[in-house]
Structures are given as structure tokens and as C-alpha cells.
Amino acid sequence: MNKTNILIGLLLLTPLVASAADTPVLELKIKDHQFEPAQLEVPADTKVKLIVHNHDATPEEFESYDLNREKIVSGNGKITLFIGPLQPGTYKFFGEFHEDTAQGSIVVR
Amino acid sequence: MISFGIVVFREVLEISLVLGIILAGTQQVANRWQWIGIGLVMGILGSLVVAVSTDQISELMEGMGQEVFNASVLILASVLIGSTVVWMKHHARQISKHLTEVGEEVTAGARPLSVLALVIALTVLRDGSEIVLLAQGLFVTAGSVTDMLIGGIGGLVAGTIVGLLMYLGIIRASARYIFAVTSWLLIFLCAGMMSQGIALLASADILPMFSAPLWDSSWLLHEGSLLGQTLHTMFGYSSRPSGLQLGSYLLTILVVASAMYLLKLPRFSRTRA
Numbered sequence: 304m305n306k307t308n309i310l311i312g313l314l315l316l317t318p319l320v321a322s323a324a325d326t327p328v329l330e331l332k333i334k335d336h337q338f339e340p341a342q343l344e345v346p347a348d349t350k351v352k353l354i355v356h357n358h359d360a361t362p363e364e365f366e367s368y369d370l371n372r373e374k375i376v377s378g379n380g381k382i383t384l385f386i387g388p389l390q391p392g393t394y395k396f397f398g399e400f401h402e403d404t405a406q407g408s409i410v411v412r
Numbered sequence: 413m414i415s416f417g418i419v420v421f422r423e424v425l426e427i428s429l430v431l432g433i434i435l436a437g438t439q440q441v442a443n444r445w446q447w448i449g450i451g452l453v454m455g456i457l458g459s460l461v462v463a464v465s466t467d468q469i470s471e472l473m474e475g476m477g478q479e480v481f482n483a484s485v486l487i488l489a490s491v492l493i494g495s496t497v498v499w500m501k502h503h504a505r506q507i508s509k510h511l512t513e514v515g516e517e518v519t520a521g522a523r524p525l526s527v528l529a530l531v532i533a534l535t536v537l538r539d540g541s542e543i544v545l546l547a548q549g550l551f552v553t554a555g556s557v558t559d560m561l562i563g564g565i566g567g568l569v570a571g572t573i574v575g576l577l578m579y580l581g582i583i584r585a586s587a588r589y590i591f592a593v594t595s596w597l598l599i600f601l602c603a604g605m606m607s608q609g610i611a612l613l614a615s616a617d618i619l620p621m622f623s624a625p626l627w628d629s630s631w632l633l634h635e636g637s638l639l640g641q642t643l644h645t646m647f648g649y650s651s652r653p654s655g656l657q658l659g660s661y662l663l664t665i666l667v668v669a670s671a672m673y674l675l676k677l678p679r680f681s682r683t684r685a
């Protein structure tokens with residue numbers, strides 16, 4: 304363990320201290336097997352809390368290969384996800400159970 | 413109901429690929445079919461329970477229950493598979509077919525059999541619960557039951573065939589080196605499950621470090637493609653792996669492989685369970 308390693312370790316820990324209070328919260332709705340809004344904007348290099356509300360009676364699976372996420376939202380239920388910190392770019396997500404209509408993306412700026 | 417069939421196919425494919433590797437890898441184990449059956453039944457019942465309890469599971473751990481539950485299933489399955497590979501290497505002679513008639517040897521085989529059932533149950537449970545939820549959703553929207561059955565059975569059959577072909581392929585192609593080939597396939601499976609479990613814990617913010625992806629190979633091989641999904645299931649392929657994912661993958665391989673080869677040393681192989 305040299306000094307550089309310890310320093311890097313401490314730098315990695317700083318987001319942990321700051322994270323709890325100031326994590327921005329974004330909300331997303333599923334209705335008629337579609338995401339609303341279909342596009343979300345997120346600041347770069349920021350961890351974000353995403354809450355997905357399902358207004359349909361049927362379950363859905365929020366899935367994203369770009370974000371490496373996969374989570375079931377039961378009918379009329381909600382889920383919470385943590386996303387990021389992300390590099391700028393577009394990250395697609397979809398509802399696996401209704402992939403033809405349930406499409407959306409997160410744009411990181 | 414083609415889209416339903418496709419989702420069923422994807423979930424069944426994952427189950428059947430894992431089962432194909434596990435079954436090919438445990439060929440030498442006597443009396444295994446009965447335990448495989450027990451594992452399948454437990455897995456199907458488990459899928460129903462998990463599907464019905466989705467809300468309750470979701471709400472655990474401040475909304476991170478699903479991640480923690482799935483990560484636990486994956487990590488437990490990974491540990492069981494890893495320890496079975498090592499165990500089989502250690503007991504290769506005792507569990508080989510021509511010795512199984514001796515009563516003592518059958519007892520020696522009891523350990524991987526119950527573990528085998530549990531691994532199969534865990535495998536079926538994880539993806540099976542998604543199929544149950546999807547089917548339940550289709551019932552709610554009062555879609556045609558016939559369409560659903562056709563789509564579901566089509567997906568089930570197609571997914572099973574791919575797994576079966578792989579099982580037969582492994583056995584035929586590697587007859588001479590069957591033990592080495594299946595051991596390594598099991599080790600990759602074990603490492604892939606461990607890294608997926610660790611990634612889930614990271615996504616639940618329980619393991620927050622090293623979460624940035626190391627590279628992005630989705631342009632080359634997308635995880636959503638058939639090949640991408642197959643490699644994801646068999647070798648833990650991820651198009652955007654985090655350092656934590658890659659690290660846990662490599663570490664698992666290192667730990668299981670070294671345990672396997674260390675146990676080959678004469679002073680270890682003489683000890684009997």
C-alpha cells in the first residue's frame with residue numbers, strides 16, 4: 304500500500320459521504336405500456352435516484368443494457384433505482400414485457 | 413402472441429443453458445435424475461412464490477429488495493457450483509460410474525446430489541418467476557389464452573432445444589476430455605454468476621465503488637442479441653462491465669481453479685470425506 308493508493312482510496316470514498324442527502328430524484332411513469340416521459344435528462348457525473356411508477360395493472364420489467372439494470376415493477380407498483388455517475392451520452396432503456404411500445408432513453412449532459 | 417413467446421424463450425434459454433452445463437458436468441454422479449427432478453419442481457414452486465411476493469421483496473431493504481434477493485440467489489448458486497466442481501475433482505474416482513454400485517460410494521455421492529437439486533431450483537426460480545409475472549400480466553389484460561399458450565409453449569420448447577443441443581454437444585464433442593471441459597464450463601458459469609451478483613449489489617448501492625464501465629463493446633456484441641445473451645449466461649459476458657464485475661469474475665476463477673488444482677496434490681487426494 305503506497306501513498307497514491309491510499310489517496311485514490313480516499314477519493315473514491317468521498318462520493319459516499321456526500322451521496323445520501325443530495326442525490327437528485329427523477330420520476331418516470333409507465334402507462335399503457337409506454338414510458339412517460341420517454342426521455343429523461345440527467346447531469347453528467349452525478350448519481351441519480353430514479354423512481355419508476357407503474358400505472359398499468361400488468362407487471363413490467365425495466366431493463367437497460369446501456370445502464371446494466373434489470374428490475375421488475377409490479378402492476379400499479381413502483382421501484383427505485385440508482386443510476387450513474389454517468390458519462391455524457393444517450394442510454395436506452397425499455398420494458399422487457401412490452402418491448403414494442405415501452406421504449407425510453409436517458410440523456411446525460 | 414409472438415412477443416410473449418420471445419420473452420419466454422429468452423428466460424427459458426437462460427435456464428436451459430445453465431442446466432445443460434450443470435447436467436453435462438455432473439454426468440459421473442449416480443442417481444442424479446431423481447434429484448434433478450426434485451430441483452426442477454422446487455424451482456417451479458419457488459418461481460410462483462417469488463412472483464406472488466414481488467411487491468414484498470421489492471420493498472425490502474429500502475426498495476432494494478429485488479437486487480439483494482437476486483444477488484443472494486446468484487451468489488449462493490455460484491458458491492454451490494464452485495464448491496461442487498472442486499468436490500467432484502477431489503472425489504472423481506469415488507463418483508465415477510463403475511464404482512457407484514458399492515454402497516459406500518453412493519453415500520459419498522449424496523453431497524453433490526442435494527446441492528445439485530438446490531442449484532437447479534435456484535436457476536429455475538430466478539428466470540421462472542419472470543415468466544410467471546409476464547403470464548399473469550397477460551391474464552389481467554384478458555388476452556387470448558390460446559395465443560398465450562401457443563407463444564409460451566413455443567418459447568419453452570425452443571429454449572429447451574437450444575439447451576439440450578448444448579448438453580449433447582458438450583458430451584459428444586469432448587468425450588475424451590469431458591471432465592476438464594465441463595469443469596471449466598462450470599467454473600465460467602460460477603464466475604459469471606458471482607460477477608452478476610456483485611454487480612447487482614453495486615446497483616443497489618451496497619457496493620458503491622468502481623461502478624464506472626471499463627469499456628463498451630456493445631457495438632461489437634450486444635447483450636440483447638442471441639449470441640450476446642448466450643455468452644452472458646455461459647461466461648458472464650457484459651458489454652459494459654464495471655471494474656468490480658471484472659474483478660470478481662477473475663477472482664472467482666482464480667479461487668475455484670486453484671482449489672481444484674491444489675486438491676489434485678497427492679497429500680490432499682488421499683483424504684476421504
